[in-house]
Amino acid sequence: MAHAQTDYYVPHGSHWPIVGSIGLFTTAVGAAMFLNDKFGPWMLYAGLAIIIFMMFGWFGTVINESLSGMYNQQVDHSFRQGMMWFIFSEVMFFAAFFGVLFYARNLSVPWLLGMGSGLTTHEVLWSGYNQAWPTNGPADVGGDFHPMGAWGIPALNTLLLLSSGVTITLAHWALKSGERKKLVMWLAATVLLGATFLGFQAYEYIHAYHEMNLTLHTGIYGSTFFMLTGFHGLHVTIGTIMLLVILLRCMKGHFSADEHFGFEAVAWYWHFVDVVWLGLFIFVYVL
């Protein structure tokens, strides 16, 4: 590959995309049949396994190509911009749920309470309803519950994620100045912080379900609480796995001081997860 540095790399055919499509299809059909009580979850699991297999293969190919110097700067730019806009689309996904939270708290619940133009609805349908946010609705869906406070585990988790934002930046600096030992150490610390966050969140969920009667069934409060924190937790999980992969790659000696797109992409993703959490902490827990 003599002129690999100046040419844009256009790969020949690849079978990974079709494997990915088959994986997605199997997952989706498996999930749908499972939800319809037609079939155990096995097809769903098989689909997920195919997707994971595809990711190993696809990313493996890209890593090998990258290590053998087939990518020039322009390819690097394509990857960076691609990752940026992917994160933007994720932001919009969360924006939808934040919008729902806003609407419920500031519009639909007040209307049910008789405010604004909701007076007749309130009088005719649910005249006894007087529970402001956090609420499980006029029909007391899911039964009495305790709302989740902000200053226990959630505050601690905020601290954890914010520190992980610092450690990953330290890792980045170490990478840029070529100190691999430090890099591995800070990256490992980040993974640890992420995993601890997830452990605490799991504990919080168990506590909510068993002691506070706060579940997905707890009306609009439970719905928004678990969907927002749940999708966030899923993203933290994915982010932690990605960090772990990057950690292993760093230990194997991948990345150099000026070529480390994979590292940076994961770091961006991690900061995104971080920022979403701050939004959650303020709008779901504190306010």
Add this chain to the structure above:
Amino acid sequence: MSSATAIHDAHDDHGPSKGIMRWITTTNHKDIGTLYLIFALIMFMIGGAMAMIIRAELFQPGMQLVDPAFFNQMTTVHALVMIFGGVMPAFTGLANWLIPMMIGAPDMALPRMNNWSFWILPFAFTMLLSTLFMNGGGPAAGWTMYPPLVLQTGDAFPFMILSIHMMGISSIMGSINVIVTIMNMRAPGMTLMKMPLFVWTWLITAYLLIATMPVLAGAVTMLLTDKFFGTSFFSAAGGGDPVLYQHVFWFFGHPEVYILILPAFGIISQIIPTFARKPLFGYSSMVYATASIAFLSFIVWAHHMFTVGMPTAGELFFMYATMMIAVPTGVKVFNWVSTMWRGSMTFETPMLFAIAFVFLFTIGGFSGLMLAIAPADFQYHDTYFVVAHFHYVLVSGAVFSIMAAAYYWMPKWTGHMYDEKLGKIHFWLSAISMNVLFFPQHFLGLAGMPRRIPDYSVQFTGFNQISSIGGFVFGLSQVLFCYIVYKTIKGGQPATDNVWEGAHGLEWTLPSPPPYHSFIEAPAVK
């Protein structure tokens, strides 16, 4: 910007691999473009067959051919197939074929992901179409999937939701690819304000897609959890609100209708200058108008919800914001007309479709303005007037632009001229039958005929029969289109590189058909 030249892992072999695997594993923008276009054509035919069933049932009042449940499945799946399977993939196919050639790039920026974006679609639509054969039938609550009605769907429900997730993944990846290609792969000298308008409109469309498809994913995810996991997002008993779904859906839905029309604007802005033999009038105002339409499309969504019971302030805001879109849209129409003004015009098939687009899309824009008047919409909402409106913008708008694009660029793609005589016949059949089909629906709607109902009062019979006849003719005319495409691929007069006397742009500097990798060496743009 560094120049983009292509390098391969197998240097001895610059052509495609052989057999079916070429199409399954391809990373080539032209192959993938072709796949998208063929897929879209198949979906148009399937969605069209459903429309024929709808029009056959509505030929007479009373129940004729199908039962009401199946009729509602037809209206729902027809719309989903046409929007997500027909128009959107057709535009993505055009983007794949044309954007690299127009900006002087060897291929799309992320070729493997490009393949994946396409190959998700056949699987997603297999899922969606298979619902028609399930217990309880396919989804029947309309393409807008409003709860609580949609939650009564049978076994089809999770299949519909998850297939929409898959379509969303496909569009998001496709759009990211378009953005990155345009931002990163332009030939030296191809500044943003020199890009052909098709490239510009697609760039803006891609932003609309990555901003709104995730919101649709959120909306349908909440439907799924409301049905299966006991959440109360759209149930007032739990403190949620069914109207909330409509807000989230239309926050996606209105930008979506612009996703379905902005690339069409781009196509028309390429074709009219060619056959008027004049440069496009007001290039930069076209760019700014497109951007303003895209921006405004995010703040008008509730014009689909005037009758659900919004606060008066909301009605007013969304009414005026909607009307504002008419301004940049008017700029565009004005520019197209001015481009033709005193041009040396000829009327080949692509130009005929483009001119029909300008006329008929404008009619759709005007009926949109009528619908935007909130107090008047209380009368029009959910009637055939709305159906007429969106078919004028979507059929004589989006679909006509796709036809125009096919005739305009097919000689470049295949190396063969299409049969001009057949093309003209196809145009006149389509343009006339389209109006016979949809124009009477304005009258039906104004007289109060509701949409999505398989039966109607007898006084609506006349217009419905005219409409159905128009529908059958329109449907049949598209079989002719399929034949013309087939014939052009198989053979025909060889096309020159420039194809059209007045055509300008990098794609016309390449041979017809162009080499497998468009620009191995980046061209210089003055």
